[in-house]
Amino acid sequence: MPELRKDPIIGRWVIISTERGKRPSDFGVTMEKKGCKLCPFCPGNESATPPEIIAFRPNGSRADRPGWTLRVISNKFPALKIEGDLNREGHGMFDKMNGVGAHEVIIESPDHSSDFGDFGDKTAQDVIWAYRMRIIDLKKDPRFRYIMVFKNYGEAAGASLEHAHSQLIATPIVPKRVTEELEGSQKYYQFKERCIFCDIIRQEMSDGERVISSNDNFVALEPFAPRMPFETWILPTKHFSTLEDIPEKVIPDLASILRETLKRLAVSLNNAPYNYILHTRPVENEGKEYFHFHIEIMPKLTKVAGFEWGTGFYINPTAPEDAAKYLREVNLSAVPESLVKNQVH
């Protein structure tokens, strides 16, 4: 019997097809790396990108020259423009404003062919540090109400370049999905005076069947009502509502569980394309007590998203308990099959 399950935070029901449950190998994902051909994110090609905003340069090399280990630049084709005022205006019953915002790219490593799941400790941690630094800096701009960090990996997930990178968009509005999470978790807080995410973490860690792994400060799990097969969340086990609030000393734990989880997904799903999104509260203090920072990872395995994002009604062919079991059992020293076939240098 298929099951209808309700997401406790925003109240979305999803259909979980537990009977014809799809295993990782059923998705037939193919992922080819093309290798570096005039990649603007590779060392030596710095002039092909906008000037760097920040960069980590352990050898003290000059800006916009090789020698960096991580680089943050403006997006060459920004969805929003950094200059200008908001100029809110109405047209009859419609509302609009100027598309003011920041759109930055975090080039995670100088190495063209590696990705987060295979980074060394320092590279993985530096990516998190770069997210934090940019968020803290952009929060000073009074025009911005939300700062969203995300990563598209693979063409099917929307990445136009294959060199490891993430993106950051600072917006004068709070995205709808975030508003829903804020409202849902606020309702629960008003009713129980507890953070709903903290309660979920307690129940999940006690149940265990949807937990993939945990360390002293973070847990990786499959949510109870996932929209997509192998949707995976990473949450701090203590209550923090933003990445900036998380103590500096636990950043290595976040980098390490994110890397390990991406590696588990890559091995299990043959290096499938994915998106991850940092879910944080808005720039203002709204949600400090009741919103819980987390990262949502969405492997791109199914094609039916068109209908599903149109209705908000998701049919998920893999139960999260099964997905968690597959991911727990992954051999972390394995190499994804598609990477063995398409070795790139």
Added chain:
Amino acid sequence: MPELRKDPIIGRWVIISTERGKRPSDFGVTMEKKGCKLCPFCPGNESATPPEIIAFRPNGSRADRPGWTLRVISNKFPALKIEGDLNREGHGMFDKMNGVGAHEVIIESPDHSSDFGDFGDKTAQDVIWAYRMRIIDLKKDPRFRYIMVFKNYGEAAGASLEHAHSQLIATPIVPKRVTEELEGSQKYYQFKERCIFCDIIRQEMSDGERVISSNDNFVALEPFAPRMPFETWILPTKHFSTLEDIPEKVIPDLASILRETLKRLAVSLNNAPYNYILHTRPVENEGKEYFHFHIEIMPKLTKVAGFEWGTGFYINPTAPEDAAKYLREVNLSAVPESLVKNQVH
């Protein structure tokens, strides 16, 4: 300057990139028809599908045999099961129930290679009649709270078979996107005592720049804050909250504007994959005054949906005013380029 625009119904902001505005030919959609090879939806193969629920058989032929012009069957691989009770239950803080529901397939025509945009008058109208008949029948089942009719056209839009068909899912819950529309339009109604969709139609028909076409009873338009390029809505110009409430005598006008709009999209976008979804109020009378029946058509042109459905934050590279202009100017007697190349028989 890009523009931020707010959907007046559910309050979602989208980014409209008016500067680097994408034209229809920029999307590079390819759509190949493979032709009929043992298609279970073709006449003569009726035994390959579950038995028919209803069929239109002008020559009085026997059930589950050739001679039909339209056939409705149960989905062979249903997302929900028709038998059983709901059995709502909780598990700690989580809620679930049995996946009880109906999942049907409307085989729109016996002809394997034609689609809605090229149907004759009778075939197009019969599809709408079949939707109505099945909705009216399924509403009698007290377990169902919502009946959703939709069509996936093309593999990239989630269609697993290319023979023209739509689907219907009856569910014991109201999908999240519908709930959002209901809540948004109710708020407006409480404030203004008018239907928000009726107000939008009045403003759009007076402005004209986002209207594609209209007839005596329906209008096809590009919404002010579309999520995707060429997102298109069809609405009755008078207030009706469901397909069943629309007077029988205006069904030909609905069939004709839907066919014409799909044809405009096919010619303009080289026969691109699409989803359409009938947006109707729930089975109960909730929303009768303030919800407005409409059809949302979503061409599948961009790949970035992964990030966007994760955040609810959409970046649309084609302004709806431009899309409406392209669609108004379409030569309706043209054949989409990809169909000329891939003639199937």
